[in-house]
Amino acid sequence: MKKDWPLWEVFIRSKNGLSHKHVGSLHAADAEMAIENARDVYTRRNEGISIWVVESSNITASSPNQTEALFDPANDKVYRHPTFYDLPDEVKHI
Amino acid sequence: MEKLHDLQEIFQARIDADEKIEPKDWMPDAYRKTLIRQIAQHAHSEIVGMLPEGNWISRAPSLRRKVALLAKVQDEAGHGLYLYSAAETLGVDRETLIDELHTGKAKYSSIFNYPTLSWADIGAIGWLVDGAAIMNQVMLTRTSYGPYARAMVRICKEESFHQRQGYEILLTLCRGSEAQKAMAQDALNRWWWPSLMMFGPSDKDSQHTEQSMRWRIKRKTNDEIRQQFVDATVPQAEFLGITIPDPDLQWNESRGHYDFGPINWDEFWQVVNGNGPCNRERIRARVKAHEEGAWVREAALAYAEKRKARNAAATKVA
Ligand SMILES: [Fe+2]
Ligand SMILES: [Fe+2]
Numbered sequence: 001m002k003k004d005w006p007l008w009e010v011f012i013r014s015k016n017g018l019s020h021k022h023v024g025s026l027h028a029a030d031a032e033m034a035i036e037n038a039r040d041v042y043t044r045r046n047e048g049i050s051i052w053v054v055e056s057s058n059i060t061a062s063s064p065n066q067t068e069a070l071f072d073p074a075n076d077k078v079y080r081h082p083t084f085y086d087l088p089d090e091v092k093h094i
Numbered sequence: 095m096e097k098l099h100d101l102q103e104i105f106q107a108r109i110d111a112d113e114k115i116e117p118k119d120w121m122p123d124a125y126r127k128t129l130i131r132q133i134a135q136h137a138h139s140e141i142v143g144m145l146p147e148g149n150w151i152s153r154a155p156s157l158r159r160k161v162a163l164l165a166k167v168q169d170e171a172g173h174g175l176y177l178y179s180a181a182e183t184l185g186v187d188r189e190t191l192i193d194e195l196h197t198g199k200a201k202y203s204s205i206f207n208y209p210t211l212s213w214a215d216i217g218a219i220g221w222l223v224d225g226a227a228i229m230n231q232v233m234l235t236r237t238s239y240g241p242y243a244r245a246m247v248r249i250c251k252e253e254s255f256h257q258r259q260g261y262e263i264l265l266t267l268c269r270g271s272e273a274q275k276a277m278a279q280d281a282l283n284r285w286w287w288p289s290l291m292m293f294g295p296s297d298k299d300s301q302h303t304e305q306s307m308r309w310r311i312k313r314k315t316n317d318e319i320r321q322q323f324v325d326a327t328v329p330q331a332e333f334l335g336i337t338i339p340d341p342d343l344q345w346n347e348s349r350g351h352y353d354f355g356p357i358n359w360d361e362f363w364q365v366v367n368g369n370g371p372c373n374r375e376r377i378r379a380r381v382k383a384h385e386e387g388a389w390v391r392e393a394a395l396a397y398a399e400k401r402k403a404r405n406a407a408a409t410k411v412a
Contacts, residue, residue, distance in 0.1 A: 003395060004189050007182065024245070025179040027188060029391075030398035041175050044168070045252075064119045 012048035137177035207370030220260015
């Protein structure tokens with residue numbers, strides 16, 4: 001039998017109050033074993049208190065070719081930023 | 095044709111602007127190939143690199159030394175895994191990478207084809223081999239390919255303990271009996287030149303350097319990092335009170351660097367091409383571990399299937 005274990009993406013929460021962050025990937029036969037492997041591969045020095053694993057094939061990513069189409073609409077909307085609004089300096093705490 | 099040319103120009107412009115390249119971005123085939131070769135070679139080095147040190151785990155002179163060496167070797171396994179997964183983002187699969195190591199198609203660092211004859215060798219490896227690897231890896235934290243750079247940041251954080259534990263072993267031996275100090279000197283004699291060879295052929299003979307620099311895969315040439323290593327290491331040897339086996343080694347005031355003698359490149363190419371003292375033994379050990387681990391990989395898959403079936407049955411009942 002020649003079959004690779006599937007690939008999993010690993011996300012770690014380093015401490016409460018922070019979100020999980022992608023740290024890399026690994027191979028494992030199923031999700032539970034992926035978590036056990038992630039513990040050994042990615043948290044040998046207390047790097048985390050919580051692990052998420054997602055099978056890589058289940059991730060849908062935006063395409064880099066569409067970067068412009070996707071993000072352009074936000075580009076010209078300067079009025080979404082606080083600096084767009086002119087207020088006199090005397091006005092405080094705003 | 096025109097379009098490919100444009101893509102290449104845009105790509106190079108991004109590199110020149112120090113932008114990172116991420117897995118799904120367009121990249122020239124040759125860039126992808128170079129990275130796969132380099133990252134795989136790096137991963138294989140971490141994995142094969144466990145063998146010479148693993149040889150001494152059961153014979154470490156104290157429990158303190160043993161847990162440290164065990165943790166270090168385990169880190170190297172982790173480094174191999176980070177790197178394989180970085181290589182996989184480029185579209186090559188793990189099994190292919192492992193096959194290429196086992197069939198001799200892929201290379202790994204030639205340093206790991208030397209034997210570890212005494213406990214002092216474990217000190218010398220941590221100090222010199224990990225020390226040399228750190229120089230190279232610190233440079234690579236700024237490499238242009240995102241996943242490779244991130245793996246390097248993680249690895250560099252873990253490496254410094256490796257070098258310190260090695261140096262501490264030698265320091266202890268050098269402060270011990272005459273016989274212990276002689277052991278440390280003997281280890282330095284055998285590991286010094288192979289460590290300098292770790293940085294690869296001299297710039298004038300290195301076929302990949304120029305293109306790799308243009309793509310910012312590498313940020314320094316082989317000779318530059320080699321010099322940096324020599325400059326950092328000579329004072330450390332002086333502190334230990336042992337002698338680097340190079341009669342030409344001396345401080346050059348005008349260059350602001352140490353001059354050192356010629357490297358035996360014949361030896362380097364002999365070892366790279368499979369004729370070092372332990373090449374065959376290393377690959378044999380890797381293949382054996384892989385084959386004898388086959389049942390574990392199969393059992394894990396079978397267990398995963400069983401667990402899935404059991405969970406499915408349980409949800410049906412509920
Ligand atoms: Fe390493
Ligand atoms: Fe290391």
